Amino acid sequence: MILSKTCNYAIRALLYVATRKSDNFVPVREISQKLDLSFHFLSKIHLILIQHHLTTSSRGVKGGVSLARPAEDITIYDIIEAVDGNAMFQNCVLGLENCSDDHPCPLHHSWSEYRLNLKKIFQEVTLADLAEKINNEQVRLSNITEILD
Amino acid sequence: MILSKTCNYAIRALLYVATRKSDNFVPVREISQKLDLSFHFLSKIHLILIQHHLTTSSRGVKGGVSLARPAEDITIYDIIEAVDGNAMFQNCVLGLENCSDDHPCPLHHSWSEYRLNLKKIFQEVTLADLAEKINNEQVRLSNITEILD
DNA sequence: GTAATTAAAGATAAAAGAGTCTTAAATCAA
DNA sequence: TTGATTTAAGACTCTTTTATCTTTAATTAC
Ligand code: SF4
Ligand code: SF4
Numbered sequence: 001m002i003l004s005k006t007c008n009y010a011i012r013a014l015l016y017v018a019t020r021k022s023d024n025f026v027p028v029r030e031i032s033q034k035l036d037l038s039f040h041f042l043s044k045i046h047l048i049l050i051q052h053h054l055t056t057s058s059r060g061v062k063g064g065v066s067l068a069r070p071a072e073d074i075t076i077y078d079i080i081e082a083v084d085g086n087a088m089f090q091n092c093v094l095g096l097e098n099c100s101d102d103h104p105c106p107l108h109h110s111w112s113e114y115r116l117n118l119k120k121i122f123q124e125v126t127l128a129d130l131a132e133k134i135n136n137e138q139v140r141l142s143n144i145t146e147i148l149d
Numbered sequence: 150m151i152l153s154k155t156c157n158y159a160i161r162a163l164l165y166v167a168t169r170k171s172d173n174f175v176p177v178r179e180i181s182q183k184l185d186l187s188f189h190f191l192s193k194i195h196l197i198l199i200q201h202h203l204t205t206s207s208r209g210v211k212g213g214v215s216l217a218r219p220a221e222d223i224t225i226y227d228i229i230e231a232v233d234g235n236a237m238f239q240n241c242v243l244g245l246e247n248c249s250d251d252h253p254c255p256l257h258h259s260w261s262e263y264r265l266n267l268k269k270i271f272q273e274v275t276l277a278d279l280a281e282k283i284n285n286e287q288v289r290l291s292n293i294t295e296i297l298d
Numbered sequence: 299g300t301a302a303t304t305a306a307a308g309a310t311a312a313a314a315g316a317g318t319c320t321t322a323a324a325t326c327a328a
Numbered sequence: 329t330t331g332a333t334t335t336a337a338g339a340c341t342c343t344t345t346t347a348t349c350t351t352t353a354a355t356t357a358c
Binding site: 027028029044050061062063065 | 302303304305306307
Binding site for chain 2: 001002003005008011012076087088091093094095096097105106107110111114117118121124125129130133134140141
């Protein structure tokens with residue numbers, strides 16, 4: 001898989017929050033139940049997201065997490081970078097070193113172009129874009145049938 | 150990383166064998182020394198490659214491994230498929246299910262195109278292509294400086 | 299202030315990936 | 329045939345990732 005499970009869950013969780021589109025905080029417990037993911041594991045993932053300023057949180061009654069900025073301003077790339085880092089968008093696909101545009105191997109040209117393209121794909125899609133599709137039921141967030149009710 | 154370490158090592162090992170271009174078997178020990186990789190770990194990786202008919206092997210004095218077909222006929226994709234499988238070229242990047250061309254989410258179009266493209270990149274480059282570049286010293290197989298002597 | 303609620307933090311555990319080690323089997327050379 | 333060499337096979341260990349559990353701290357409602 002291109003993305004780690006942690007990253008997958010992070011994206012799904014934020015998508016869920018984005019579809020709720022209330023200004024209130026969304027409890028992690030609610031997210032974990034709707035997405036059928038481990039509550040504690042999700043909590044940990046949210047710490048990462050908070051540290052990277054993708055979300056804010058509040059404790060106590062009525063607490064939970066919420067997006068730090070409008071869903072329109074959070075790209076999938078932002079989430080991937082926060083969780084998995086950006087090595088994927090920079091490293092040689094074969095794990096080789098000492099390669100450059102000056103001394104390209106047969107893979108270099110296509111790979112460097114591809115790598116850039118991958119980044120662009122993720123940067124071009126925001127949480128808002130995906131959330132809209134989810135609300136239109138053209139895509140779903142979890143493998144269980146009942147998800148958003 | 151896109152590819153597993155095991156897969157990286159497998160590619161490097163086969164590239165080394167390809168650059169040797171002798172009809173003799175190449176001992177795994179030699180490969181591991183030249184590439185500065187664990188002998189036993191490489192041995193294990195070679196079992197996979199042999200099982201997938203990418204290499205053949207011979208025990209005993211003069212034994213070792215060799216490519217099962219000409220280097221021109223082994224693509225990087227063949228190696229990746231053998232070691233890491235092909236999930237990467239088929240699965241949804243977000244780990245979601247129940248998606249199709251009929252109900253695409255905003256990522257779907259670019260991703261499915263990208264996924265196909267990735268496969269193509271790997272399928273278009275053979276061991277022979279890369280081995281030639283290595284022999285021309287335009288790329289190297291290991292991070293240690295002395296490698297092919 | 300008290301109780302209920304919820305995230306924060308960190309210890310622990312299970313699973314997967316990466317790497318090591320030992321023994322067995324095959325092959326070759328003398 | 330014997331000994332050296334080299335892969336085959338499998339047990340084992342270490343590390344990282346994934347997941348669980350427990351305790352603490354903050355917030356709200358009353
Ligand atoms: S030239 Fe590009 S693809 Fe080839 S080894 Fe270097 S970074 Fe990787
Ligand atoms: S439509 Fe494509 S990108 Fe979107 S969830 Fe489905 S497979 Fe993934």
